[in-house]
Amino acid sequence: MVLHLSTFHLEGGAGVAAARLHRALQKSGIDSHLLTQFSSREKENVTSLADTKWQTRKAWSYFIAERLAFYPHEKDASVRFAFSPAEAGVDISEHPLVREATVIHLHWVNFGFLSISSLQKLFLLGKPIVWTLHDMWTFTGGCHYSRGCDKFLTHCGYCPYLAKPDRYDISFSQFEAKEALYAKPDLALISPSNWLDQMVKNAPLTAGNSSKCIPNCIDTQFFTPLDQNIVRVNLGLPVDKTLILFTGANIQDVRKGFSYFQEALALAKSHFPHIEVMIFGKADKDNLVDFPVPVHYLGKITEPQGMVDAYNAADLIVVPSLEDNLPNTIMEAMSCGTPAVGFATGGIPEMIDHKKNGYVAELRSVLSLTEGIKWVLENDQGGKIAALAREKVLESYSEHIIADQYQQLYQSLLNG
Incomplete structure (x- = not known):
């Protein structure tokens, strides 16, 4: 069973892309499940951590805690959601779907869903991990897009998103934490574009990991020409x-x-x-x-x-x-x-x-x-x-083309 992890379901580009891949894999006969922090609507094999009013409040508390962790550091309001410190998140390592999964497939997991600590606990389970990158966050010290900064190509620090950047700022510490996290042999980093895949291959944090480009998919029978x-x-x-x-x-x-x-x-x-x-x-x-x-x-x-x-x-x-x-x-x-x-x-x-x-x-x-x-x-x-x-x-970008590429990837990881 393949378990996809995404902060959002059918919200934002990354959430939509994750849900589309989940559906494409289901159509191709793969036992696919999607676990989200927030869910937009009920769908087959989609589970939300925020199913009740109390759980929703709890999920929002993680989101608020994540934003408050960054607030003292942010340069101004324009960068408020452009940097994720990944300090607040849910421990889902004991969740039944996580335990049942043979492959864990990460998507966009910020905004209080998974912290660095949450990711560490998932990685320690020893299951193959596929991570589809929807922006640059995976290989930076916290920014989702670098806006021309190239410090992630050496070592993050003096981050331009911060009010008081210095050598050992929070971008430096997150960079160090990710460096330890990615020392895992069965981690595959997937980029929807060749542009992003090339950066994955060049970035010191991810250069040592297996990586390739597999585009997002779309239901071409639904998104079709009309009169x-x-x-x-x-x-x-x-x-x-x-x-x-x-x-x-x-x-x-x-x-x-x-x-x-x-x-x-x-x-x-x-x-x-x-x-x-x-x-x-x-x-x-x-x-x-x-x-x-x-x-x-x-x-x-x-x-x-x-x-x-x-x-x-x-x-x-x-x-x-x-x-x-x-x-x-x-x-x-x-x-x-x-x-x-x-x-x-x-x-x-x-x-x-x-x-x-x-x-x-x-x-x-x-x-x-x-x-x-x-x-x-x-x-x-x-x-x-x-x-x-x-x-x-x-x-x-047709569903069957992309689903087939992911099936081959999952099988290669499971075969060692």
């Missing part, structure tokens, strides 16, 4: 406009690059006067008032069918992330036949084949992002680019 006009009518969107989509769990997160999107639209509207924008995700409506083109704000969409409809309503999606791994939004949009434009960062250039099924823009360049928008709109005649976007997902 755009019908979807737009159902959503109350105009059928005679060019609609460009921007989405994210938190639009205001600086890492998502919303300001670049806004500037690019201001330039693009002179070439395409019928451009309008669709946005879904957590957003401050006040920030959309002065947007250069009309905005259709769809709010936070939690139901998967609502996401499918939104992707199908759009003519293209723009993902100007400044740092990212393998964005679910690009995969979801392309699976629905919606071309993507994104910055050349992280795993984005691996998803979008430049000027074939979308456009990869120069990082942090508004002009290049604008050119990408123009290129897609001018060249997607007859849905040619849209079809190639869908084809890329079918060939690279």
Whole structure:
């Protein structure tokens, strides 16, 4: 039995990716279970530690304790959730599912789910461990994305996320703790993108461990092309406009690059006067008032069918992330036949084949992002680019393809 561990279920990119892999493995005949700190809804073989009101309060207490552990150190509020000290967490080493598991598969486990101490107790069980990395935290002294800092390539300390960085700050101590933790022969580190896998191989904390790239997966029968006009009518969107989509769990997160999107639209509207924008995700409506083109704000969409409809309503999606791994939004949009434009960062250039099924823009360049928008709109005649976007997902990220790769990995670990 394979047991997946994830802080969230169907929340955030990492939680969604973990749940999708769990379902894909079930479909392929693997006995797969998912144990989470918080659960969004009941699903087969998904167990939450917060099933009752009392357990939910307890889970939130761990989350609060984790944040309070970092609060005295944080530089300012902008980095509050960008660094995890991993000092508060649950000991699940005696949980029945953990004891029953033949393989333990870690995903994103921060925010009070698993601490360094919790991980140590899991590792001491002697079971094979697979860890799918959804950001950089596994091989840094605590940050989820380094924002250009390369200290993790030698030894963390003097952390730029901290109010008073010094040689022996909390990034130094977490780095040391992880160094001891990873001295385990049957630990496999899996990165959804080649970009992240290369960093795993170069980072001193993880260079000695087995590592490879296996992408996230998606249900291509669910995320599928629909009739755009019908979807737009159902959503109350105009059928005679060019609609460009921007989405994210938190639009205001600086890492998502919303300001670049806004500037690019201001330039693009002179070439395409019928451009309008669709946005879904957590957003401050006040920030959309002065947007250069009309905005259709769809709010936070939690139901998967609502996401499918939104992707199908759009003519293209723009993902100007400044740092990212393998964005679910690009995969979801392309699976629905919606071309993507994104910055050349992280795993984005691996998803979008430049000027074939979308456009990869120069990082942090508004002009290049604008050119990408123009290129897609001018060249997607007859849905040619849209079809190639869908084809890329079918060939690279389909459930059966990714499930098969993980099955082979599990078997190799069990065979020693």
